[in-house]
Amino acid sequence: MCGIVGYVGQRDAAEILLEGLHRLEYRGYDSAGIAVFGENGIAIRKKAGRVTELAQLLERQPAIGSVGIGHTRWATHGAATDINSHPHVGGNGDVVVVHNGVIENYATLKDKLQERGYVFRSSTDTEVVAHLIAHQLEELIKLGDDPTDVKTAVTAVEASIKVLKGTYGLGILFRDLPGLLIGARAGSPLVVGVGKGEYFLASDSGPLVGHTSEIVYLSDNELVVLTPDEMKLTHRDSGKMVPSIQVLDQAAADSDLGEFEHYMLKEIYEQPTTIENALRGRLDDDAATAKFGDVNLTVQQLRRIDRVVLTACGTSWHSGLVGEYLIEEFARIPVEVEYASEFRYRNAPLSETTMIFAITQSGETADTLAAMRESQRKGHSTLAICNVVGSTIAREADGGIYLHAGPEIGVASTKAFTSQVAVLTLLALYFGRIRNMSYGAGQRIISHLRAMPETIQRSFACHDAVKEVAQKYYGADNFLYLGRNYNFPVALEGALKLKEISYIHAEGYPAAEMKHGPIALVDENTPSVFVIPRCGLYPKVMSNLEEVKARKGPIIAIACEGDDQIARFADDVIFVPDVEDYLQPIVTAIPLQLLAYEIALLRGCNVDRPRNLAKSVTVE
Ligand code: AGP
Numbered sequence: 001m002c003g004i005v006g007y008v009g010q011r012d013a014a015e016i017l018l019e020g021l022h023r024l025e026y027r028g029y030d031s032a033g034i035a036v037f038g039e040n041g042i043a044i045r046k047k048a049g050r051v052t053e054l055a056q057l058l059e060r061q062p063a064i065g066s067v068g069i070g071h072t073r074w075a076t077h078g079a080a081t082d083i084n085s086h087p088h089v090g091g092n093g094d095v096v097v098v099h100n101g102v103i104e105n106y107a108t109l110k111d112k113l114q115e116r117g118y119v120f121r122s123s124t125d126t127e128v129v130a131h132l133i134a135h136q137l138e139e140l141i142k143l144g145d146d147p148t149d150v151k152t153a154v155t156a157v158e159a160s161i162k163v164l165k166g167t168y169g170l171g172i173l174f175r176d177l178p179g180l181l182i183g184a185r186a187g188s189p190l191v192v193g194v195g196k197g198e199y200f201l202a203s204d205s206g207p208l209v210g211h212t213s214e215i216v217y218l219s220d221n222e223l224v225v226l227t228p229d230e231m232k233l234t235h236r237d238s239g240k241m242v243p244s245i246q247v248l249d250q251a252a253a254d255s256d257l258g259e260f261e262h263y264m265l266k267e268i269y270e271q272p273t274t275i276e277n278a279l280r281g282r283l284d285d286d287a288a289t290a291k292f293g294d295v296n297l298t299v300q301q302l303r304r305i306d307r308v309v310l311t312a313c314g315t316s317w318h319s320g321l322v323g324e325y326l327i328e329e330f331a332r333i334p335v336e337v338e339y340a341s342e343f344r345y346r347n348a349p350l351s352e353t354t355m356i357f358a359i360t361q362s363g364e365t366a367d368t369l370a371a372m373r374e375s376q377r378k379g380h381s382t383l384a385i386c387n388v389v390g391s392t393i394a395r396e397a398d399g400g401i402y403l404h405a406g407p408e409i410g411v412a413s414t415k416a417f418t419s420q421v422a423v424l425t426l427l428a429l430y431f432g433r434i435r436n437m438s439y440g441a442g443q444r445i446i447s448h449l450r451a452m453p454e455t456i457q458r459s460f461a462c463h464d465a466v467k468e469v470a471q472k473y474y475g476a477d478n479f480l481y482l483g484r485n486y487n488f489p490v491a492l493e494g495a496l497k498l499k500e501i502s503y504i505h506a507e508g509y510p511a512a513e514m515k516h517g518p519i520a521l522v523d524e525n526t527p528s529v530f531v532i533p534r535c536g537l538y539p540k541v542m543s544n545l546e547e548v549k550a551r552k553g554p555i556i557a558i559a560c561e562g563d564d565q566i567a568r569f570a571d572d573v574i575f576v577p578d579v580e581d582y583l584q585p586i587v588t589a590i591p592l593q594l595l596a597y598e599i600a601l602l603r604g605c606n607v608d609r610p611r612n613l614a615k616s617v618t619v620e
Contacts, residue, residue, distance in 0.1 A: 384399075412607075
């Protein structure tokens, strides 16, 4: 996902923009650039590569000024090259644009602009936006409008975005308006930081940290006009708006690496705290149930729910799969877990007693947002289970439950997964207790949940064993991950972690499914990771493990402390604390997170910013 930063004020724009781009690096990108308004017009510095390389370019070729825009690009249209990096110039330099999103009708617009003589330098959809605004500006000037009048610039932008199809978050500079910065949003997040004699524009709150404690979250179809002393907000349909200035949660937005080498490792080790945060204030001992603040539905409405749909992507889909087992076991309500990208087009027959949850760490995933909007369009109330406060999905949902996990910077989701599972456990407890779950059963679940932070802390004792296993198998080209029941989603999650940061091909399966094809993949070069904690299905998983062993497949077992059988069958064993089966996903995920991390390190991969990936996928 691309990142946008903008600044208008009295200070050195380039310095503020670079710092902001560093804070947005976690989103994943392949090039970076800035444009700064200086004495001689707008200076542009941009190139493929890391933000540090852009900073080195700026040391050689400074861009001095106090107004500017910056961008980290995650390529959607066009390769990761200097010329395709943002900012992009419109016309003869009249307009300079940075963009996050996808313009779906860019090809048609490009043809029309080329017919009008506009020369394109890049193969991006963003350059179309730049030329389009320049063209609208020229048309207005031909009609006698003043190019140095802010109104002319605003009209040119409004006329341009009217014809755009797709999604955009835009930062725009105008050559004839030195102290002006315009932002516009439709489908890609944008926030405004409110300073004293200065304003900030950004894709999320990270770049604002340390500069301001006041933030405005733009909504779709809003346009903001910023000068050092003024912010004007308008909506495409409702016109002038009064900005809703909120307090920026610095802690939630800030994110330092601390003593850790990578954000992913820091976030893995944060999980005792993040699980505590997910549970805080939500365990009701007196009623032996869970309680939530922003679900916005009455007990009567919730009691009538006779079907639950959990829609998400990636890791969040895996936590949803755990949620399916939890809610069906605790509350006896049928649950479906839907890939958001499929669910939004499937036109599933839902009734008014179907409850839909969108599960998302970032709150900006385009597919999940679209699935939620489609459900709402059909009259279904949709709740969000989300980590980022003020994100689009969190704000548009009919209610929701925040993870309170703090910023998750590593592209590979870790603490968000376990926090989502914790919240889904609370939800299952709640639904169970307004149905047939006994008081005593509720008390037991609460007691087991309360012990989880300490249990997770103990699970880190496996890290040394994980390092040994990583050392042994990091050269493998293929892995299988296998588990049953609550640990089947964990097998999927473990495979995804390994894939996305070590680039090793890995597949997760229900352990019993091995026999129906995947076992053909087993040979002495294909390690199989069995998630085999103590539970009723242990003998069944053991049978599957022995089927692999019989075919000389190396076996790595994630097993419970005290299991004195497993070492006779597995080549390597990683022990974790023994917990109730429904809480195992929180514990068994941790060695798999660490295994992916250690293998990726040994393979020299960029653990926090793996190739081709973005932290939040805001394109469909
Ligand atoms: C997980 O490690 C990946 N980074 C990815 O699958 C992610 O979970 C997915 O894109 C969904 O993101 P979200 O939770 O922010 O919606």
